[in-house]
Amino acid sequence: MYIIRDAVVQRSAPQVAMYVPSSSQFYYKVWIHEQEHVQQFGPGRILGDLYNADELRNLIMGLSAPTVEQLSALVSDVRNSYLALQNLLLRDRAPYAEREAYQVSDQSDPRYVYQGCG
Numbered sequence: 001m002y003i004i005r006d007a008v009v010q011r012s013a014p015q016v017a018m019y020v021p022s023s024s025q026f027y028y029k030v031w032i033h034e035q036e037h038v039q040q041f042g043p044g045r046i047l048g049d050l051y052n053a054d055e056l057r058n059l060i061m062g063l064s065a066p067t068v069e070q071l072s073a074l075v076s077d078v079r080n081s082y083l084a085l086q087n088l089l090l091r092d093r094a095p096y097a098e099r100e101a102y103q104v105s106d107q108s109d110p111r112y113v114y115q116g117c118g
């Protein structure tokens, strides 16, 4: 019988992907918007409780299986289920997170007659 007695689970730093060239007049506006999304994953913010490393670690701790291979597969299943649930929660909150981010980035130039925050 194999059992998970200890595990290190860490959340990596947010990865920001920007598809606007740095020469664009919109680059800084997009950068501000994306930085707000990074901040939203911080403690107490709208996405701050998602992808919690301690929560995932607690789900994995104590798992057991007759073989190392089965234990490894079980850990993968639990991790994948956890990530799938977090992805669903993120999808549900995304419209609210977008509105928040636009409220920040819409304040920077160039401004539009129509802006994302409505």
Ligand SMILES: [Zn+2]
Pocket: 033, 037, 097, 098, 101
């Ligand atoms: Zn956004």
